[in-house]
Amino acid sequence: GQQVMQIPQYQHVQEGEDFTTYCNSSTTLSNIQWYKQRPGGHPVFLIQLVKSGEVKKQKRLTFQFGEAKKNSSLHITATQTTDVGTYFCAGGNDYKLSFGAGTTVTVRA
Amino acid sequence: NAGVTQTPKFQVLKTGQSMTLQCAQDMNHEYMSWYRQDPGMGLRLIHYSVGAGITDQGEVPNGYNVSRSTTEDFPLRLLSAAPSQTSVYFCASSYRPPWDSLPRNEQYFGPGTRLTVT
Numbered sequence: 001g002q003q004v005m006q007i008p009q010y011q012h013v014q015e016g017e018d019f020t021t022y023c024n025s026s027t028t029l030s031n032i033q034w035y036k037q038r039p040g041g042h043p044v045f046l047i048q049l050v051k052s053g054e055v056k057k058q059k060r061l062t063f064q065f066g067e068a069k070k071n072s073s074l075h076i077t078a079t080q081t082t083d084v085g086t087y088f089c090a091g092g093n094d095y096k097l098s099f100g101a102g103t104t105v106t107v108r109a
Numbered sequence: 110n111a112g113v114t115q116t117p118k119f120q121v122l123k124t125g126q127s128m129t130l131q132c133a134q135d136m137n138h139e140y141m142s143w144y145r146q147d148p149g150m151g152l153r154l155i156h157y158s159v160g161a162g163i164t165d166q167g168e169v170p171n172g173y174n175v176s177r178s179t180t181e182d183f184p185l186r187l188l189s190a191a192p193s194q195t196s197v198y199f200c201a202s203s204y205r206p207p208w209d210s211l212p213r214n215e216q217y218f219g220p221g222t223r224l225t226v227t
Contacts, residue, residue: 035216043201043216048215088152095206097207099153
């Protein structure tokens with residue numbers, strides 16, 4: 001069945017540095033969504049990508065969808081303490097949306 | 110709009126007890142779903158519904174029942190609680206199913222219910 005793998009599981013970042021989290025699927029996806037969950041909170045939708053090679057930006061966050069629609073990445077520049085939390089990707093296909101295990105980000109001030 | 114509401118926030122059950130987790134949304138969303146979240150395993154889909162009167166199983170449905178008699182409500186029933194069901198449960202809703210690439214398919218999550226089974 002469809003599986004979405006996300007790496008790394010944990011990311012410890014110095015404030016001001018950049019980092020990237022990656023999402024890989026065993027099957028071609030129709031769409032990919034990204035969510036953020038703050039500690040103790042609930043997942044909140046960030047963005048959706050649907051086109052091959054699509055790139056979208058939200059301030060310091062850049063989201064990419066691979067050419068083969070099997071992988072995606074989230075790149076954060078100049079990390080701030082407000083970026084703390086767990087970032088989930090979720091891939092859609094065949095009437096299912098499968099979540100990755102998430103990347104938990106901590107920030108050193 | 111209240112968005113997606115869930116009750117209770119916390120619950121402790123003994124093995125074998127049954128209970129219902131409540132979920133309601135006031136956004137007129139057709140699609141609703143229940144997830145459980147366990148450390149290191151992301152969000153796993155338990156059951157979902159694409160509209161009133163229609164429900165289907167997700168990837169981890171055993172031990173849980175759902176019904177959808179109205180658009181607004183989607184309760185999750187634990188039939189006979191087991192320690193393996195200790196988890197955080199999230200209800201979510203969206204206008205369209207999240208696997209649909211069209212706009213308005215983003216899921217809105219409730220605040221969650223933290224369940225412990227002893």
